[in-house]
């Protein structure tokens with residue numbers, strides 16, 4: 382497992398409800414930042430990055446934040 386995927390897996394363990402499928406399961410070289418489902422939500426002076434597929438599960442906390450550099454999951458759609 383490469384470092385990037387390892388970091389994403391670590392993130393997934395911290396935020397299991399943030400990703401609709403396991404990071405890296407798109408089996409390509411794209412990342413969340415290339416996907417049309419990535420959402421940048423402003424809250425106060427900060428921007429929070431979340432996956433739009435799981436909008437119904439979003440919280441106001443970091444528990445549903447994703448990493449823009451996570452390897453794409455199987456729900457990936459090129460932006």
Ligand code: SF4
Pocket residue numbers: 399400401402412413414416417418419420431432433434447452453454455456457458
């Ligand atoms: S690849 Fe797309 S669908 Fe998958 S978690 Fe990232 S933003 Fe969401």
